Amino acid sequence: MERAVPPTVPLGQMEVFQALQRLHMTIFSQCFSPCGKFLAAGNNYGQIAIFSLSAALSSEAKEESKKPIVTFQAHDGPVYSMVSTDRHLFSAGDGEVKAWLWAEILKKGCKELWCRQPPYRTSLEVPEINALLLVPKENSLILAGGDCQLHTMDLETGTFTRALRGHTDYIHCLALRDRNPEVLSGGEDGTVRLWDLRMAKEVQTIEVYKHEECSRPHNGRWIGCLATDSDWMVCGGGPALTLWHLRSSTPTTIFPMWAPQKHVTFYQDLILSAGQGPCVNQWQLSGELKAQVPGSSPGLLSLSLNQQPAAPECKVLTAAGNSCRVDVFTNLGYRAFSLSF
């Protein structure tokens, strides 16, 4: 099959290096601003880029609108996770969490408000922070990652209040159960554990890989993604994407997806998931695949829904992963355009 070869522009050393960087870029995390008009994306080089969604979605959007308004070096290592409150953006990567003010972030040379490191046990290697979770009721931030513990940080005082131990391998993802103040965490050891925040201990453990219906040994046992909706939980990763009933700890629906999923979320009456492979998958709760919408990256690592009430016109789904692009879906049926680093 003949492939069209694009014309080569004379490339000096700088251009070649930048092109190679972009080819090997991975976007690990995304986060919408509280006003809903901006999107922050963090990549594997430690950079955070802020995109203006309202400009990119407007009718006179040009090519420049799809580029970031500002890009800055946030961390030395990759930015694995980001969450946002009303005024702050928290980013975490190689062992530390930094806070940024949304109001300041668009200015050049923005500095972090503060930078904190949870108390680690080992000092040989700095463990990464893979997941951040906000607990609004307590006004605290939960961090979890390479040292197999969940750390809680009080946002007012900035101190680390709890360290929940239990996982035997590093933690991939966190989810918050609204009704009871419980946190779910999924890790490399293949378990999903529930933690009660008030009592500061583990209340339930689900060993996903031990269930034959969903385990897939050739992929491994790691749990890459978690989402919860009161009594229900959906998780995926090495094992197949499965919907669990939490109280009884039984898998109710197996979603027949061969590729390991890296991100899953509930949306209205659907479950959206993404992982290896370029598509965003939409599942019915019954286990049927409703749609598979292709994106522009060969693999996806994060999905983000902009449900900020302040900007209903920017209500989009964004997907990012193994490329320098963030796909924007205005309508779940197709990819509208891509923002790019």
Added chain:
Amino acid sequence: MSSESSKKRKPKVIRSDGAPAEGKRNRSDPEQEGKYYSEEAEVDLRDPGRDYELYKYTCQELQRLMAEIQDLKSRGGKDAAVEIEDRRILSCVHFMTLKKLNRLAHIRLKKGRDQTHEAKQKVDAYHLQLQNLLYEVMHLQKEITKCLEFKSKHEEIDLVSVEEFYQEAPPDISKAEITMGDPHQQTLARLDWELEQRKRLAEQYRESLSNKEKILKEIEVKKEYLSSLQPRLNSIMQASLPVQEYLFMPFDQAHKQYETARHLPPPLYVLFVQAKALFKPHEESQDDESDSDAEEEQTTKRRRPTLGVQLDDKRKEMLKRHPLSVMLDLKCKDDSVLHLTFYYLMNLNIMTVKARVTTATELITPISAGDLLSPDSVLSCLYPGDHGKKTPNPANQYQFDKVGILTLRDYVLDLGHPYLWVQKLGGLHFPKEQPQPTVIADHSLSSSHMETTMKLLKTRVQSRLALHKQFASLEHGIVPVTSDCHYLFPAKVVSRLVKWVTIAHEDYVELHFTKDIVEAGLAGDTNLYYMALVERGTAKLQAAVVLNPGYSSIPPIFQLCLNWKGEKTNSNDDNIRAMESEVNVCYKELCGPRPGHQLLTNQLQRLCVLLDVYLETEIHDDSVEGPKEFPQEKMCLRLFRGPSRMKPFKYNHPQGFFSHR
């Protein structure tokens, strides 16, 4: 006529020509001496009007008589005959009257005609006289005007003005008293004076001519003397050559070179001057020569060429090189030499260069290194994008269209490459925005680029030679890592390089795992492409390599495809992507000591190390029986990290363990 006939007095009756019918009536008339009957005279006496009346009356009578006769004849009777006879006689009389009247009429007519004729003749004679006289008058008038217009030659002579004349002329010529009053005399005097003056001046002229001849002869003699001096000086110079060599002052050689250099076209001259200027303090680095190429001198004449051959001739003419060229030999530290020959294409106003690399020792070229040092591609893209296949002068395109040359690419093997840096060294600048009608060689442009370009050329040659050596080793499956780069890799590397071959650009583009590089525009046709195969056990790793001509400042780009338990490329395995990133993006740490010629081999060695790590850290699938194919021998702190579960690819020296970036 009538007067003539009336003057004739002859005894006989003479009949005049004009009245033959007269005879009948005149016979009976008596002829007297001195008297005769002339009807002509009678005509003059009779009145024509009355004759006309008579005629009318006679005709009437005749008619009446005829009518009576008719009556009588028709009535008949005896009396009639006598009456008719009477009437007949009367009618005869009337007939005779009519006849006479007729004669008279004729005579009158004739007379009138004669008179007219006479008068006409008189008029004609007068007319003729008048013409003659007029003609004569005209002639005389012409003569008069001619005489009046006559210019004597003396008026054409430029005489001195009257005042001057009186001032200068001696009194015996000017004769003032006479000439003042009489203009004729004055003019004569002036002419005299003129004549004298001219004679004098002619004499002077002849004298000066003879002077001039003499002086010319003297000049000739002196010239001959001088020209005989030249060969003597030459022989002195020849004799001094051994002395020069003895004293190490090769003025002659340099002088000769400069002599020939004077004939160089401007851009080559600029190049020559600037190169000499740059290298003066370092004589041993270069050798500069300007060469005359005899075979370029003449083009053979052809007879009646056909159109195709004519076009060919036109093309050859357009692409003609100047017979002189400049040869520059750059010597590098390891005794290899880059021979550059610079040509100038006269009609196109561009310079081209042909390059050749020679080494101190004979090079055995490995198969994959074919293109590295080939004259066609060794200098390609010295500066980014300068591939030397297109003419840098935008005006040439119109010239090419006229003779049907599509592009200079077809002729570069013959003519040399028109790189942009070559034009800059010759001081030729072709600005894209405002095309200049004529581009002149500029010394400042050349001098500003000379040093950098020479450095780049040397680096290029050395990096190519280094690659050459490395390829020889790679083809044998050994990755040559120099001792000062050993720290980058662990001591034990199990994966081996088994194959290293060149592949064509089209083949590279067709590979399924190179799509990203092609789409990013990094795989142009000026690059060199290779395929490496690394193996360990049952695992085979294919690496497609893009080698930019600007190696080693521009790193080679690797794209991987692993065949082990299925095919894994960067689109379906994050770790393969990470491995590519380790080699492509983190290349700076692999450059090794300056000038970084070890980059490619270090990258290949790292690739082997990465494959080792990948295979050894693969989690063992419990459901499958049998031991792990690759037991873990590398020291790793953690096997997986981060949301994408990366393997520990980063080697830490000197502790020797693997960690994550």
